[in-house]
Structure formats: structure tokens, C-alpha cells
Amino acid sequence: MSTAAALAHDACSVEDIPLGEGRAVTLDGRRIAIFRAGGGWYALDAACPHRGGPLADGIVCDRAVICPLHDRRFDLQSGSALTTGNAVAAHAVEVRGARVFVTLAAAERGAA
Amino acid sequence: MVGMNRRIVVVGGGIAGQAVCEALRERDRDIPITLVCGEHSAPYDRVRLSEILVSGEDSQTLRLRPAEWYADNDVELLVGHTVTWVDVERRVLGLDDSDELRFERLVIATGSQPLMPPIPGIDLAGVHPFRDPADCEAIRAAAASGIERAAVIGGGLLGLEAARGIAAQGCAVTVVHLLDRLMERQLDAGASSLLAPALAGLDIDVEFERNTQQIIGPQRAHGLRFTDGSELPADLVVVSIGIRPEAELARSIGIVCDRGIIVDDAMRTSLPGVLAVGECAQHRGIVYGLVAPIYDQARVAAQTLVSEAAGAGADALYLGSVPSAKLKVAGIDLVCAGESGGDLEAVVTDAATGIYRKLSVRDGRVIGTVLLGDTRGSEALVAAVRSGEPVEDPLQALADASLSGPADLPDTAQICDCNGVCKGDLVAAVSDGGCATPREVMAVTRAGTGCGSCRPAVKEIVAAATGGLNDEPAYLCPCRKQTREGLAEQIRADGLQSVSDVAAACATGRECGACKPALAYLVSEVCANQHREERDARFINDRVHANIQHDGTFSVVPRMYGGVTTPDELRRIADVADKYEVPMVKVTGGQRLDLLGVKKQDLPGIWRDLGMPSGHAYAKAVRTVKTCVGTDFCRFGLGDSVGLGIEMEKAWEGLHTPHKVKSGVSGCPRNCAEATVKDIGCVAVEGGWQVRAGGAAGGNVREADILATVETRGEALRLATTFLQFYRENADYKERTYDFIPRIGLEQVREVILDEERGGALRERLRIAKAATQDPWLERDDPYHARQFHDLDELEPALVGPPAGGEL
Numbered sequence: 040m041s042t043a044a045a046l047a048h049d050a051c052s053v054e055d056i057p058l059g060e061g062r063a064v065t066l067d068g069r070r071i072a073i074f075r076a077g078g079g080w081y082a083l084d085a086a087c088p089h090r091g092g093p094l095a096d097g098i099v100c101d102r103a104v105i106c107p108l109h110d111r112r113f114d115l116q117s118g119s120a121l122t123t124g125n126a127v128a129a130h131a132v133e134v135r136g137a138r139v140f141v142t143l144a145a146a147e148r149g150a151a
Numbered sequence: 152m153v154g155m156n157r158r159i160v161v162v163g164g165g166i167a168g169q170a171v172c173e174a175l176r177e178r179d180r181d182i183p184i185t186l187v188c189g190e191h192s193a194p195y196d197r198v199r200l201s202e203i204l205v206s207g208e209d210s211q212t213l214r215l216r217p218a219e220w221y222a223d224n225d226v227e228l229l230v231g232h233t234v235t236w237v238d239v240e241r242r243v244l245g246l247d248d249s250d251e252l253r254f255e256r257l258v259i260a261t262g263s264q265p266l267m268p269p270i271p272g273i274d275l276a277g278v279h280p281f282r283d284p285a286d287c288e289a290i291r292a293a294a295a296s297g298i299e300r301a302a303v304i305g306g307g308l309l310g311l312e313a314a315r316g317i318a319a320q321g322c323a324v325t326v327v328h329l330l331d332r333l334m335e336r337q338l339d340a341g342a343s344s345l346l347a348p349a350l351a352g353l354d355i356d357v358e359f360e361r362n363t364q365q366i367i368g369p370q371r372a373h374g375l376r377f378t379d380g381s382e383l384p385a386d387l388v389v390v391s392i393g394i395r396p397e398a399e400l401a402r403s404i405g406i407v408c409d410r411g412i413i414v415d416d417a418m419r420t421s422l423p424g425v426l427a428v429g430e431c432a433q434h435r436g437i438v439y440g441l442v443a444p445i446y447d448q449a450r451v452a453a454q455t456l457v458s459e460a461a462g463a464g465a466d467a468l469y470l471g472s473v474p475s476a477k478l479k480v481a482g483i484d485l486v487c488a489g490e491s492g493g494d495l496e497a498v499v500t501d502a503a504t505g506i507y508r509k510l511s512v513r514d515g516r517v518i519g520t521v522l523l524g525d526t527r528g529s530e531a532l533v534a535a536v537r538s539g540e541p542v543e544d545p546l547q548a549l550a551d552a553s554l555s556g557p558a559d560l561p562d563t564a565q566i567c568d569c570n571g572v573c574k575g576d577l578v579a580a581v582s583d584g585g586c587a588t589p590r591e592v593m594a595v596t597r598a599g600t601g602c603g604s605c606r607p608a609v610k611e612i613v614a615a616a617t618g619g620l621n622d623e624p625a626y627l628c629p630c631r632k633q634t635r636e637g638l639a640e641q642i643r644a645d646g647l648q649s650v651s652d653v654a655a656a657c658a659t660g661r662e663c664g665a666c667k668p669a670l671a672y673l674v675s676e677v678c679a680n681q682h683r684e685e686r687d688a689r690f691i692n693d694r695v696h697a698n699i700q701h702d703g704t705f706s707v708v709p710r711m712y713g714g715v716t717t718p719d720e721l722r723r724i725a726d727v728a729d730k731y732e733v734p735m736v737k738v739t740g741g742q743r744l745d746l747l748g749v750k751k752q753d754l755p756g757i758w759r760d761l762g763m764p765s766g767h768a769y770a771k772a773v774r775t776v777k778t779c780v781g782t783d784f785c786r787f788g789l790g791d792s793v794g795l796g797i798e799m800e801k802a803w804e805g806l807h808t809p810h811k812v813k814s815g816v817s818g819c820p821r822n823c824a825e826a827t828v829k830d831i832g833c834v835a836v837e838g839g840w841q842v843r844a845g846g847a848a849g850g851n852v853r854e855a856d857i858l859a860t861v862e863t864r865g866e867a868l869r870l871a872t873t874f875l876q877f878y879r880e881n882a883d884y885k886e887r888t889y890d891f892i893p894r895i896g897l898e899q900v901r902e903v904i905l906d907e908e909r910g911g912a913l914r915e916r917l918r919i920a921k922a923a924t925q926d927p928w929l930e931r932d933d934p935y936h937a938r939q940f941h942d943l944d945e946l947e948p949a950l951v952g953p954p955a956g957g958e959l
Contacts, residue, residue, distance in 0.1 A: 050943065051943045054937075055937075055938055055943055056938070056943075057686065057687060057935075057936045057938070058687060059685070059686075059687025059688070060686070060687050060694075062938060062941075062942050062943045063942040063943065064942060064943035064944050065944055073943070077661065090701065091702075091703075092703065093699075093703040095942065096691040096694075096699065096703070097691070098664050098665070098667055098668070098687075098688075098690065098691075099664065099687060100660060100661055100662065100663060100664025100667065101661045101662070101664075102662075103663060103664055104664075105663075105664055105665060107690065107691045107699055108699070108701065110665070112663065112664075112665075121663075
């Protein structure tokens with residue numbers, strides 16, 4: 040692990056997340072949802088900016104996740120809102136061997 | 152004598168009265184309005200009475216506006232009142248309950264009365280006009296009561312729609328008409344000669360040149376006697392020979408009347424400050440009995456009232472309407488507008504297929520059209536009639552119209568005749584109003600909310616305006632425009648086994664993902680649960696077999712067949728609630744116990760401690776069967792409702808469905824289990840069981856349709872099971888039974904499920920699908936993934952290492 044400005048967290052094993060689903064984890068005090076989508080690995084802040092729905096429990100497709108509470112949809116890569124409302128922060132994910140590393144984006148509003 | 156009182160009183164709660172109120176409110180938010188309705192309900196859509204004669208739906212569904220509209224729009228609504236006198240000098244009128252109402256100006260919209268010929272027997276029981284919901288109910292009940300034959304006197308638009316409603320109840324019906332052709336006001340001889348055979352195909356007989364002299368009694372109607380001495384047996388007689396404008400109130404206060412109340416081009420009567428609108432009004436010698444002109448008149452009347460209030464003269468003029476009509480008889484497409492003949496006529500006809508298309512021209516301009524059997528291009532042709540479009544080659548114009556859709560029309564073409572909505576209004580609702588679906592456009596513009604016959608055109612125009620990206624329920628996958636039927640066909644043909652197979656073959660569900668649960672259901676249904684399950688396609692509830700709550704916790708409802716439990720089960724539920732610190736334990740509407748606020752990782756442990764199967768309260772699946780105690784304990788019980796309810800629940804448990812299926816069984820018609828508002832409901836009656844489906848008691852309340860009344864409990868279970876499978880196979884995802892049955896048509900549903908062979912095949916397929924189900928809560932010991940119930944930093948998964956502090 041480097042101690043550069045952006046620290047890559049060792050978040051989980053590749054096997055920890057079923058294909059096409061997401062799981063949440065707390066990294067650096069911040070709740071993050073990691074997704075293993077058909078199109079690759081992604082990470083977003085775990086709470087939907089609308090009503091705090093658990094995005095890790097959402098339905099995932101190639102490039103998007105749908106919040107299970109009220110169907111808000113977010114782009115997995117950028118976190119931008121594909122339906123309506125605010126975007127969610129997106130984080131960089133890298134798979135090294137069997138481990139999944141997440142580099143947190145700057146906390147704009149601080150961890151919830 | 153005007154003083155501070157600016158109130159406008161509208162007398163008459165029909166389509167016309169309502170339209171005047173709405174048109175007024177659009178122009179002036181403040182002017183006080185009172186609407187006086189003679190009938191005991193708020194204004195309803197009389198044009199659609201023929202629909203509920205067929206379907207038997209509650210007449211409440213015809214209401215033009217919900218009750219709160221009147222409060223929201225500050226329109227005082229007085230129902231069940233008639234105006235008994237008017238003092239025009241003092242600007243005050245009297246109601247039948249001797250209340251008085253002051254007004255500044257008055258709009259008479261008293262409509263019309265059905266014309267009843269003064270012949271012997273017209274007052275007999277079993278003789279009805281077809282005018283209001285009470286008539287509709289009486290006709291429907293009589294037609295469904297097993298009588299031999301019904302007769303309809305009068306072969307006009309309304310008479311034919313009444314005949315269709317009677318035939319739909321399985322009752323033989325004959326239309327007797329005075330003249331030698333049907334709908335003579337709208338049709339020429341050519342179209343009329345093709346209409347009669349088309350009606351015969353719907354089991355509606357027509358007899359021409361029949362002048363009814365007497366209705367044969369003595370106590371109640373048993374037939375008709377004609378002037379030529381011949382007779383027709385009929386135990387139900389519906390009279391639909393025309394209307395008489397209701398102008399009595401106007402006459403009584405000295406307003407000049409002829410057949411109707413005479414109005415000028417500003418809809419003003421002969422008395423200052425008094426206007427008349429609708430079927431009671433006579434404009435330039437014409438009394439209009441169709442709905443579209445009424446809306447035109449209402450708009451002009453409202454403009455006149457507003458202009459006068461502002462001290463200006465009348466600035467809007469009503470110059471008459473081109474009459475147009477659509478026959479609302481399922482199975483017959485007929486649109487006509489304007490005159491039925493001209494000095495130049497182009498006709499395309501094919502007697503064998505019942506197609507007749509005609510365009511009439513006078514002085515080089517289109518003046519009328521008749522389209523029967525093939526109404527393609529009707530919007531363009533009716534628009535041409537309205538505008539009197541110049542035409543050189545009418546035959547070519549007919550041919551061109553058949554190739555054009557509503558999306559090709561000019562913006563000025565009127566699409567919704569009922570509410571006077573033009574194509575441009577619909578397009579603007581999309582481009583400027585931000586509407587994305589036909590439903591939204593219809594809500595905003597009111598197009599398609601009258602008789603509903605323009606809805607296909609509205610959908611096409613909205614689809615074109617939105618680039619076809621509108622999220623319509625007809626597509627299972629709106630991104631790829633794939634329908635449920637098309638995908639099911641592909642799954643069968645290619646032997647696809649899973650959601651990812653379908654995604655690979657058709658790209659379904661990959662773009663937005665919203666349709667993945669629908670696809671998961673479809674695959675499981677088509678493969679009779681022998682599919683390859685992929686949990687990522689399922690909604691979170693179906694991944695963890697519990698219902699997600701607003702805070703991300705879950706609710707747990709164990710199955711209690713028929714709502715019957717035991718002391719032992721209750722003890723275990725209580726222990727679980729204590730051990731896992733469940734924040735709330737609640738009795739549900741479906742007679743179950745709900746443990747609310749459960750953490751996802753606690754689910755497997757809770758299920759294990761409960762030792763009860765899943766109640767499927769989280770899934771689109773067979774949910775609860777609510778029962779009353781029936782013959783077990785109740786002194787009124789006629790049938791063993793608990794027994795049947797438990798049987799149903801065990802026979803269906805674990806089956807997924809297009810949307811949730813809530814059931815009920817009542818042991819007598821007192822219906823304590825509320826089975827008549829369930830998706831599937833059985834009610835014990837003297838001598839058997841009534842089997843119902845399609846009920847609702849949510850945002851809308853709908854009484855379930857009776858599928859059949861059967862003699863034994865076994866037959867009731869069999870029929871209910873047959874319906875369940877028919878629904879599983881044919882409903883769109885997220886389509887409840889109460890939307891499904893009206894879409895398919897109750898008669899079609901009955902035809903399939905009551906058919907021995909097809910019903911048997913449905914039950915066999917359900918049996919196979921059911922055999923492949925198992926209790927999903929068993930996944931507590933056999934999870935599909937080590938982290939099925941756990942996030943990454945909770946409890947190490949059992950398959951990786953021993954649980955930290957777990958109780959295994």
C-alpha cells in the first residue's frame with residue numbers, strides 16, 4: 040500500500056461479491072457500495088442521496104444500479120443520476136489478483 | 152340588482168354542465184360557480200354507459216372528475232336537486248328542498264330525456280330506456296337473468312350499443328328498426344347494408360321496417376306487436392328511438408323555445424344573463440345529441456360569461472359543429488363524420504370482408520366520410536371533413552389516408568373529440584410540458600379521458616413525439632422494445648434457461664436493468680421453474696426472501712395457512728421477537744404476524760428459530776389466503792372456508808406470479824374475509840361456492856368478477872387454480888388481476904378457464920411448476936452465496952471461516 044494522497048483500500052476478495060450484485064463495506068469511516076457488474080467492478084457511496092436507500096442491495100446492470108427503495112438509477116462509473124435528483128460519489132476500483140482495491144474520491148460532504 | 156353577487160349557477164350535472172364549469176374555471180379562477188345536479192351523483196360520462204353495460208363495472212368509474220375536484224376548483228356541487236322555479240327579475244331560484252340560490256347569471260344544461268313512444272305497454276315492467284346508470288343496471292341484470300330474448304327498439308348508435316351490451320350477457324337480442332337502414336342519420340345505404348351482417352356476427356339480429364304498435368303484457372313485457380300484425384317474443388325491451396330536449400325549466404320562465412332552447416352564436420337564450428348548452432339547446436335549428444359539439448358549445452358559453460363579466464360583448468362564436476361519431480361496439484370499427492353523401496363520392500368497398508370506405512365531396516370540398524371495417528386514416532379524413540378541405544381526386548385521398556397514421560396529421564387536427572384536444576396540444580405536452588408517456592399526456596391534456604376511442608391515436612402521437620422511448624407497460628424491456636410475448640416465444644424456441652441466456656440472445660435487461668425482475672419471472676414461468684436461477688436478476692426482496700423497509704431493514708412474515716396458527720407457533724414467534732430485539736410485531740391485513748425492523752444478517756437465524764415456512768409477503772407470488780371461521784365455529788357458516796383457504800394456500804404456496812396475489816375465502820355471503828375484493832376470492836353461497844377474481848381494495852376499490860358458481864369445494868379449488876395459472880401465463884409483469892381481467896375481457900377469461908380441455912392443460916402446467924418449488928427460507932442452511940445475507944465487514948461467511956461469535 041502506498042501512502043500517497045489517495046490511499047487504495049483492500050476492500051474485499053473477488054469471491055465476496057456474487058456476479059451482478061453489490062455489497063457494502065466501511066472504508067475510512069465511509070460506507071461504500073462495491074459492485075461486480077457485467078461491465079466490470081465499480082464503487083459508489085452506499086447511501087442513495089434521495090432517502091438513504093442501500094444501493095448495494097440494488098439491481099445492477101452493465102453500467103447502472105437501481106436503488107431498491109424508489110428506483111432512482113445511477114451510472115456506476117460516474118455516479119451521475121440517470122433518473123432524477125442528485126448524483127452519488129463514485130470511487131476508483133482496481134482488481135489485483137483475487138483482491139479488490141478501492142481508492143476513495145475526495146469526500147465532498149464528509150461521510151454520512 | 153347585481154350588487155356583490157357574481158355567482159353563476161349551472162343547472163344540470165351532465166357532460167355539458169361539467170364542461171361549462173371546467174371551461175369557466177380555465178378562464179376565471181375566482182368567479183363563484185354552483186353546479187346543480189338532478190341525479191344523485193356527481194357528473195359522469197354518459198357516453199361510456201354502453202361500456203359498463205358490457206363489462207358490468209361500477210358506474211362510479213364513469214365519474215368525470217373525482218369528488219375532490221369540486222373542492223379543489225371551488226365549484227359548489229349540489230347533487231340530487233332539481234330547480235323548481237326561477238325569478239329572473241330578482242336573480243334567485245328555488246330548489247326542490249325549498250332552499251333558494253341567488254345568482255347573477257344562469258346556464259341551463261338540462262340535457263334531454265329519452266323519447267318513449269306513446270304505445271300500449273310502454274309502462275310495463277321489463278321496458279327500459281337506456282339513459283342512466285340505473286337503466287344500465289336494470290338492463291344488464293335482466294339480460295343476465297336467463298331470459299329467452301331481448302328486443303331493442305331503434306337502430307341508431309345508442310340502440311346498437313345497447314344491443315351489444317345485452318348480447319355480451321349471453322342473451323339473444325333483436326334490434327327492430329323503423330326504417331330500411333341502420334344509423335340512417337350517419338350512414339348511407341351501402342355502409343348500412345354491411346353493418347347488419349357485422350352485427351349478426353356478434354349475435355345481434357336486425358329486423359328492418361318494423362313499426363312497433365304495442366308491447367305485449369299483461370304484467371310484464373313478453374314481446375312486441377308490429378303494425379303489420381306480426382309479433383316478436385321479448386322479455387326485455389330497451390327503447391332507444393331518440394331524445395327530447397329537456398326545455399321545461401326554460402319554457403316556464405318565458406325563454407323562447409322550439410324543439411330545444413333557442414340560442415344564438417354566443418350560446419345566449421332570449422333572456423339576458425341566461426345561457427343554454429348541450430342537448431337541451433337548439434342552435435341554428437339543430438339540436439346536437441353527440442358529445443363533441445357539446446364541448447365546443449361549453450367553451451363558447453364560458454367565454455361569453457367571462458367576457459360579459461368584464462363588461463365586453465360576446466367575443467367567441469359557435470358556428471355549429473360537423474357531426475362525427477364512432478360506434479363503440481367491440482368487433483365493429485365504424486367512424487363517420489359530416490354528410491353521408493355529396494355531389495361527388497368515392498367509395499371503396501369489399502362486401503366479403505365487410506369493408507366500406509367513402510369520401511363525399513361537394514363543390515370540390517370534403518363534406519363527409521364513412522369508414523366501416525377499416526378505419527385507417529380516420530383522424531386525417533375526419534379532420535378534412537371538419538375543415539372542408541379542398542380535394543381534387545377523392546379516391547386518391549381515400550387511398551392516401553389509409554397509409555397515414557395519426558402522427559402524420561397537422562397540428563390543428565382534433566384527436567380527442569370529447570375534450571377538443573388537437574394533435575398540437577399533445578405534442579406540446581411532450582415538448583414543453585415534459586410528459587414522457589401517453590398516460591401523463593392524457594392526464595395533462597384530458598385527451599382520451601372521455602369515450603376513450605382516441606386512445607390508440609394519442610399513444611401513436613405521443614410515441615412519435617417522444618421518439619418512441621416512452622415507458623409503456625406493453626414492453627417488458629422498453630430499452631429494446633421487446634414484448635413479453637415476443638421474449639416468451641424466443642425463450643421457448645431457443646430453449647433459453649436463464650436471464651443471462653436471454654440477455655446474451657436479445658440484449659434484454661442490460662441497458663437500464665429495470666426489466667430484470669420481469670425477465671426473471673418470465674424465464675421461470677416459461678420453463679415451469681426448471682430454469683437456471685440467477686439471483687442478480689431478482690429484486691433484493693427475492694434475494695433475501697424478506698421485504699425491504701425504508702431504513703434498509705427487513706420484515707419477516709412466516710406462513711400461517713388460512714390465517715390459522717397454534718400456541719406453539721405463537722410462542723416461537725414471541726421468542727424470536729425477544730431474542731433478536733425485533734422493534735415491532737404487527738398483525739397484518741392478510742391475517743398474519745409481521746416481524747418488522749429485522750437486520751439482514753439476522754434473517755437466517757430467525758427463520759431457523761421460527762421453524763415455519765416463508766409467507767412470501769415480500770414477493771410477487773401467491774401471498775395470503777384470508778379466511779373467516781366458516782362452518783368450524785360460525786353459526787351463519789354455509790361452507791368450510793378455513794378448509795378451502797388452507798387447501799388453496801397449500802396448493803399454490805411458493806408459486807411466483809406477475810404481481811402479488813392476495814386471496815380470501817368467506818364461509819357465507821356476509822363475506823367477513825372480504826373475498827369480494829381479493830385477487831382470487833371464494834364465497835360460500837347456498838348450494839355451492841362463488842369463485843371470483845380481479846378484486847381490489849387498495850388505491851382503487853373494485854369488486855371481483857364472478858368467474859362461476861360451482862357446487863363443491865373441490866370444484867371451487869379447481870377453478871380458482873385454473874384462473875391462477877391463466878394469470879401466471881398471460882399477465883404482464885406488475886399487472887394485478889384487477890387490471891388483467893378488464894384488459895383480457897371477463898368473457899375471454901371464462902371461455903378459456905371453463906373449457907375442460909384448456910382448463911385441464913392449465914392445471915397440469917401449474918402442477919409441474921409447483922412440483923419444482925421449495926421453501927426459500929431453507930436457504931438459511933444452504934445459501935446460494937456465502938454472503939447472501941452479509942455485507943463485506945459483517946460476520947465472516949460460513950464457507951470461508953467460522954462465524955465470529957455465531958451460535959451455530
